[in-house]
Amino acid sequence: MKGQYFIMASIILCSLVFLSLPAFYKSTQYISSDFKYILHNIESEFPHSLNLGLERDMPIETLSNFTLFVRGALKEKFLHARFLWMVSLMQPDGSVKIYVGNFLDEDCEVNLVVEGVSRNTVLSDGEVFSETFPSLPEKFYASLEFKGKEKEIEWLRDKTNLYLYAELSRNTDVAVKEIEA
Amino acid sequence: MLEAVISGIIIIGFVIALSNLVFFQEPAPNLSEKGYAILKELENTGKLRDYVSSENFTGLQSEINIPGYAYSIEICDSQGTCNGNRPVGKNVWLSSYIIAGDGDYEPKVIKLYIWREE
Numbered sequence: 001m002k003g004q005y006f007i008m009a010s011i012i013l014c015s016l017v018f019l020s021l022p023a024f025y026k027s028t029q030y031i032s033s034d035f036k037y038i039l040h041n042i043e044s045e046f047p048h049s050l051n052l053g054l055e056r057d058m059p060i061e062t063l064s065n066f067t068l069f070v071r072g073a074l075k076e077k078f079l080h081a082r083f084l085w086m087v088s089l090m091q092p093d094g095s096v097k098i099y100v101g102n103f104l105d106e107d108c109e110v111n112l113v114v115e116g117v118s119r120n121t122v123l124s125d126g127e128v129f130s131e132t133f134p135s136l137p138e139k140f141y142a143s144l145e146f147k148g149k150e151k152e153i154e155w156l157r158d159k160t161n162l163y164l165y166a167e168l169s170r171n172t173d174v175a176v177k178e179i180e181a
Numbered sequence: 182m183l184e185a186v187i188s189g190i191i192i193i194g195f196v197i198a199l200s201n202l203v204f205f206q207e208p209a210p211n212l213s214e215k216g217y218a219i220l221k222e223l224e225n226t227g228k229l230r231d232y233v234s235s236e237n238f239t240g241l242q243s244e245i246n247i248p249g250y251a252y253s254i255e256i257c258d259s260q261g262t263c264n265g266n267r268p269v270g271k272n273v274w275l276s277s278y279i280i281a282g283d284g285d286y287e288p289k290v291i292k293l294y295i296w297r298e299e
Contacts, residue, residue, distance in 0.1 A: 003183065007184050014192065034214070041279055045280060052282050052286040056286060066281055077277065
């Protein structure tokens with residue numbers, strides 16, 4: 001009789017190990033493999049959409065439209081895509097207009113500081129904020145605070161600049177990429 | 182004594198079965214990544230935008246070759262209108278590539294569906 005306990009114990013042991021396998025696999029799974037190439041696609045295509053927008057004199061409208069298009073397209077892959085971007089555009093009078101677009105799918109407080117001049121606002125999802133800076137040096141410094149993050153950038157006044165924060169999430173996987181162009 | 186041997190055989194058999202499952206399982210092919218690499222390569226050679234903007238499915242399909250697998254292509258625009266073939270069934274890998282346009286702003290998603298040939 002005593003020996004049968006050995007058999008029972010071995011069966012119970014094997015069953016416990018077998019039942020714990022899903023937890024083991026869950027703890028060792030990697031970030032969704034498609035994040036890498038989707039972010040690669042985003043990195044190449046957002047600047048392209050801005051360039052196409054510049055060609056039709058609607059850079060911000062085009063970039064906003066493209067951001068919403070990408071967000072919708074990625075939903076089909078069960079991806080929650082969130083974006084925030086900042087663009088600087090030199091105006092014909094020599095001033096620089098800086099735009100901040102919130103596409104984080106939630107309200108977001110942003111604090112923009114350009115050469116010591118600070119602007120603070122709360123943007124709703126899909127809203128674009130702009131501020132004109134009449135006289136900036138050839139190289140200027142801008143910093144953007146949002147969602148507890150701070151991004152400092154050195155930009156050229158005469159060039160169109162883009163900073164993009166892209167965040168992809170699916171279930172518990174999250175990937176973030178910051179792009180400058 | 183006999184029971185101890187039997188329980189030992191159970192545990193050893195379980196460990197062998199488990200090691201086969203964990204260590205010797207053939208990894209599932211990542212065809213989504215392969216599909217993206219194909220689309221990216223077409224983009225790098227400047228062919229993807231041309232084919233997509235002209236909706237040249239024949240040209241696009243002639244550039245794709247995935248031995249042992251069948252595939253179909255679908256192109257969707259910003260209005261949600263899609264042209265091409267979407268396969269029906271299970272075990273289909275989907276790779277997609279988003280383009281903003283070719284010369285003009287005209288965003289599209291190119292979807293490459295890949296599945297094992299019957």
